[in-house]
Amino acid sequence: MSAIAIVFARSIALHLVLMFTLAYVAVQPTHAQQQPDAKVLEYKAMVAAAREAEVVPRLDGLLTAINFSAGQVVKKGDLLFEFRSRNAELSLALAQAHLKQAEAQLRLSEGSLKNKQALRTRNVASESEFLNAEAQRQIAAAKVEEARANVEIGQIVLQQMKLYAPLTGIISRPLIKEGAYITREARDQSRLATIVQLDPIHVVGQAPAAAYFQRSDQGGEVLKTLEQTADRGDFGLALATGDKYPHKGRLVAGAYEFNPATQTTEIIVEFPNPDYLLRPGLSVTLQATVRPR
Numbered sequence: 001m002s003a004i005a006i007v008f009a010r011s012i013a014l015h016l017v018l019m020f021t022l023a024y025v026a027v028q029p030t031h032a033q034q035q036p037d038a039k040v041l042e043y044k045a046m047v048a049a050a051r052e053a054e055v056v057p058r059l060d061g062l063l064t065a066i067n068f069s070a071g072q073v074v075k076k077g078d079l080l081f082e083f084r085s086r087n088a089e090l091s092l093a094l095a096q097a098h099l100k101q102a103e104a105q106l107r108l109s110e111g112s113l114k115n116k117q118a119l120r121t122r123n124v125a126s127e128s129e130f131l132n133a134e135a136q137r138q139i140a141a142a143k144v145e146e147a148r149a150n151v152e153i154g155q156i157v158l159q160q161m162k163l164y165a166p167l168t169g170i171i172s173r174p175l176i177k178e179g180a181y182i183t184r185e186a187r188d189q190s191r192l193a194t195i196v197q198l199d200p201i202h203v204v205g206q207a208p209a210a211a212y213f214q215r216s217d218q219g220g221e222v223l224k225t226l227e228q229t230a231d232r233g234d235f236g237l238a239l240a241t242g243d244k245y246p247h248k249g250r251l252v253a254g255a256y257e258f259n260p261a262t263q264t265t266e267i268i269v270e271f272p273n274p275d276y277l278l279r280p281g282l283s284v285t286l287q288a289t290v291r292p293r
Contacts, residue, residue: 043205043267045237045286047278049196050270053167055080056191057182058160070173073276074195078165081174081192083182085161092154099147102140109133109140169197170276196280201273203237203249205286206264235269237278238285245284247272 061083068080116133119125165171172194176182237245249271258265269286271278278284 039289041207041288042238043207043286043288045203045205045269045284047280047282047284048202048204049169049198049280050200050202051167051169051197053169053195054191055163055166055193055195057081057083057163059083059157060181060183061161062181063176063178066174066176066178068171068174068193070171072171074165074168074171076165076168079162080165080171081163083161085158088154088158088161092151092158095147095150095154099144099151102143102147106137106140106144109137113137163192165195167195167197169195171195198276198279199273200270201278201280202252203269203271203278203284203286205267205269206262207267209258209263209265234289235271236287236289237271238287240283245271245278 063081064084065082066080067082068074068078074080113130113133113136116125116130120127120130174193175190176192235249235251237249239245249269251267252270253268254265267286
């Protein structure tokens with residue numbers, strides 16, 4: 001083969017290799033097309049208690065014991081306050097005695113009714129005597145029901161001499177001292193302590209309108225709210241120190257309106273808070289990472 005023919009053959013081979021290479025590259029999708037970048041949105045936010053409960057007195061009485069200290073973690077059902085209960089104990093005992101008396105009277109009335117019924121079958125007792133015995137038995141039964149209700153009321157009053165924690169959380173300082181006497185007027189105007197639930201806890205973010213609405217991945221033809229796109233992302237926190245909070249949150253609620261002055265709306269995100277690091281009133285930065293589809 002001549003030198004010219006060899007050069008020509010090599011040129012054709014290189015041309016074919018280049019064509020196949022360009023064709024392969026053209027059909028391969030780029031990494032940017034496969035995995036678009038996620039959007040990270042940031043909002044000013046404030047930590048707030050997920051639940052809060054006030055411990056209030058229910059009855060007049062003398063406060064005899066406070067069973068907690070300020071800032072203590074209390075469990076639901078823990079005994080917090082005790083009031084003098086002697087009067088309530090005596091009232092309950094009196095109601096129980098009246099119940100026994102009413103039950104005894106009912107047994108007598110039932111015995112009398114059976115006797116009148118037997119005499120009536122033998123035509124010894126009159127119809128009016130039988131009806132009177134039947135009415136006496138009904139009256140005695142009603143008195144038993146009344147006495148039982150009074151016993152239940154007495155038990156409730158005695159139970160209300162002790163106040164228990166309605167939920168698990170951090171309790172405030174007691175707003176009353178041992179030895180104070182609570183009156184009806186004081187009960188209507190005061191509380192004894194406040195308990196806030198800290199795990200889980202809420203973070204309330206202020207989302208501006210521009211960030212609250214998200215454009216679709218197809219070029220912005222469709223707008224979706226942050227609530228609608230919450231399943232495509234996650235929520236994190238940046239503390240005032242710049243540190244990242246170690247737990248992720250989930251969107252639980254959003255406000256139904258925008259603030260006309262600031263053009264922001266509230267979004268509420270719930271975070272685990274097992275170490276009670278987050279406390280109500282703490283300023284944080286809420287970060288929403290929205291993944292495109």
